[in-house]
Amino acid sequence: MVLKLMLQLISLLWLTKASAVAGSIAKHNCPEKCGNVSIPYPFGIGDGCYINKWFEINCNHSFRPILKSFNLEVLQVSLLQGTVRVNSPVVSRCFDPPRVVSGKNPRVDLRGSPFFYSETYNRFAATGCDNLAFTILNGKVIGGCMSICNVSGILANGCNGISCCQTQIPFRLQTFNVNITSTGVIDEQYGCRSACLVEKNWFSNSTWDYFMFHFPDQVRNVPAVLEWGIANGTCKLNQTTNSTASCSTDARCSKNGTDYYHCYCMKGYRGNPYLPHGCQDVDECAEPKTSRCDWDCINTVGSYRCSCPPGYFDMSSKKKGKYCTMSEFRGTRSQVKVVGLGIGIGVGLLFLLIASLGIYRIVKRKKNIKLKQKFFKQNGGLLLQQQMSSNEGSVEKTKIFTAKELEKATDNYNENRILGQGGHGTVYKGMLTDGRIVAVKKSKIVDESQIEQFINEVAILSQINHRNVVKLFGCCLETEVPLLVYEFISNGTLFDHIHDQSEEFPVSWNDRLRIATEVAGAVAYLHSAASIPIYHRDIKSTNILLDDKHRAKVADFGTSRSVPTDKTHLTTLVQGTFGYLDPEYFQSSQFTEKSDVYSFGVVLVELLTGQKPISSIRSQEERSLAVHFILSIKESRLFDILDARVVTEGGKEELIAVSNLAKRCLNLNGKKRPTMKEVAMDLEGMRMYQGNLPVQQNHQQVECYITETSGPWDACSTSTGYASLENSATSPLDTKPLLLNSSC
Structure with a gap:
């Protein structure tokens, strides 16, 4: 009895000691807090209290913890998530009186450190009226968004483009500069404009709403989240002690890529996994x-x-x-009863096992049926059935593939089969059982609006039969995410061939004129020859593919809409890609067939100049390619901006004629633009009389046409922009459409 009491007392003392040790988050004799903020190891205050210089914390006289290497105030440290919340600087520019409140670029440089801005927890945000803010890295635009004026005067809820906009940041961002400018939509400059990198959940904070909208120049810092890890370590398991070499005993190590690692206490333990014996029994x-x-x-x-x-x-x-x-x-009891009991239990268990297997198979079969029904409804199957029953177009001809067919075709969606990735999903190369090579578009998990967009793309493509439009073979609705099956287009996007020309297929002037003619004919077909007129709504060079014979194929009908013959326009939320967006549509929210004409005009200018739709290399006034082109014609500099190959291979009168056609497509007044049918006929005529145009034109005649429309371009010179066009596109899905009424 005495021995038992002694053992219980020793056990109680051991558990008490373990509990005390487990409660420690900092190294021995090191402060655990600075003010109200806990500072766990590998962070530390004072010499020997941190793992290396990057994790050193200064606790100033105001008891505010400062991450010394970057002079950032620490708000919270999480060992489990591997994050640290800090105060991030805000850039503000005011016009009444004119001043830069927080400096032009209060830059935080994390390069060389194990810290980076979390793309999961942070967003780049801009506030104020008529504000176009960019994030710039190494002279290139890597992101940005636009906030427009709140004409209602009512405080916006969240950050959705009205007086405040937000967008995602790149993966593992460690430094950037901020550029705040006007969108050019309005001429007046008043109030304050701000931009910052901020924790995404901060938008719902009432303090943020009040100060950023009423006193933006007084908000100097906002919370942001940095992710971190321990660099130059190892996650190799020590076989003798069954513990990791870099973490606490009874902890495990998780490697994040090849750069750094995180430590976690094993199941049944709790504490600081970075301290020796920091993980203690629970x-x-x-x-x-x-x-x-x-x-x-x-x-x-x-x-x-x-x-x-x-x-x-x-x-x-x-x-x-x-x-x-x-x-x-x-x-x-007797041996017989024991044996009988064992036999009875064995027989009962065997019967229970057989019954359980039968029930399991039945339940699994019903569960799979219900799951397929759930996915069918979730992926818009009811909407597709509704369109099929109403006999709209030829939706009923669309083939419905099974999930097993497409898994086999794509080698179970092997990463080596990926053709491209973008905002709407991933495209895989596959081969059907009949030998056809296809492109399988696997959409991301979508909300209700994206489901409608997915079914809309099926309905639009099913009623189109044109040699220069990507053909839809069918779809699959019984998987968690919807799938579309297209014909495979082998030679990438027109954007790639214009801006990253290869020796295998140098885009000659004849090829450019042919491609422009093919695209114009396809869009004219959508507008005029389809059973129901169709507005594409996102014509751009990344949505024009080239097949093995380098013929143009118009793709990506996710935002397209059918238009009743008795209507002349669609009234929608503004949606499109900066650089290609019709300014008239941007102002009125009314999309007409002439809006597609404007976007085609930008593509035609790309073919003429070889330049990108948006470029930070050009002056702010001429950052838009459309504005740059129009001003160059006005100032008699047309041949200065044309691509060298185009000037060498094309005739002077021919180039002037095509430039004049592009200028007409870019007219600010949509009524003065030609129809796509007229554009297609003009281009076809130019190809027929190539080298011997019947009508001779010169610079003065082109300049004369621009006189009546040149004025308003100054006000719209920065109304469009798209950050990702600064980088080379590698696939048809690299460039995402930007919804101007919501987050990027």
Whole structure:
């Protein structure tokens, strides 16, 4: 009895000591807090209290923790998530009186450190009226968004483009500069404009709403989240001690890529996994939610075990104390009864196993049927059935593929089969059982608006039969995410061939004129020859593919809309890609067939000049290619901006004629633009009389045409922009459409 009491006392003392050690988050004799902020190791205050210089914390006289390497105030440290919340600087520019409140670019440089801005928890945000803010890295635009004026005067809820906009940031961003400018939509410059990198959940904060809208120049810092890890370490398992070499005993190591690692306490342990013996045993018996014992619970190191009370013995195979039986059944009954009991239990268990397998198969089959029905409804199957029943176009001809067919075609969606990735999903190359090579578009998990967009793309493509439009073979609706099956287009996008020309297929002037003619004919078909007129709504060079014979194929009808013949326009939320967006549509929210004409005009200028639709290399006034082109014609500099190959291979009168056609397409007044049918006929005529145009034109005549429309371009010179066009596109999905009424 005395020995038992001594053992219980020793166990109690050991658990008390372990609990005390487990409560420590900093190294021995090091401060655990600075003000109200806990500072766990590998961070530390004072010499020897941190793992390396990057994790050194200064606790100033105001008891505010400062991350010394970057002079950033620390708000919170999370070991579990591997993050640290800091105060990030805000850039503000005011016009009444004119001043830059927080400096032009209060830059935080994390390069060379194990810290980077989290793309999961942060967003780049801009506030104010008529504000176009860019993030710039190494002279290139890597992101940006536009906030427009709040004409209603009502405080916006969140950050959705009205007086405040937001967009995602690149992966592992460590430094950037901010450029705040006007969108050019309005001429007046008043109030303050701000831009910052901020924690995404901060938009719902009432303090943020009040100060950023009423006193933007007084907000100097906002919370942002940095991710971190331990660099130059190892996650190799020590076989002798069954613990990791870089983490605490009873901890495990998780490697993030090849750069750094994180430590986590193993199951049954709790504490700081970066400290020696920082992970301590958890008493599961003291936590009712984790204890599974019907009778007595006994805590063990890293786990627990169950036992039966005195007078009972455990009949369960794993001795978990689940089946406690009185001792009289143990060795006191006859051998026959014991054997009979064993046989009965065995037969019962066998019957139970057979019945369970049968029930499991039935339940699994019903579950799979219900799951397919759920996915069918979730992926817009009811909407597709509705369109099929109403006999709109030829939707009923669309083939419905099974999930198993497409898994086999894409080698179970092997990463080596990926053709491109973008905002709407991933495209895989596949081969059907009949030998056809296809492109399978696997959409991301979508909300209701994206489901409507997916079904809309099926309906639009099903009623189109044109040699210069990508053909839709069918779709699959019984998977978690919807799938579309297109014909495979082998030679990439027109954007790639214009801006990253290869020796295999140098885009000659004849090829450019032919491609422009083919695209114009396809869009004219959508507008005029289809059974129901169709507005594409996102014509751009990344949505024009080239097949093995370098013929143009118009693609990506996710935002396209059918238009009743008795209507002349669609009234929608402004949606499109900066650089190609019709200014008239941007102002009125009314999309007409002439809006597609404007976007085609930008593509035609790309073919003429070889320049990108938006470029930060040009002056702010001429950042838009359309504005740059129009001003060059006005100032008699047309041949200065044309591509060298175009000037060499094309005739002077021919180039002037095509430039004049592009200028007409870019007219600010949509009514003065030609129809796509007229554009297609003009281009076809130019190809027929190539080198011998019947009508001779010169610079003065082109300049004369621009006189009546040149004025308003100054006000719209920065109304469009698209950051990702600064980088080379590698696939048809690299460039995402930008919804001007919501987050990027």
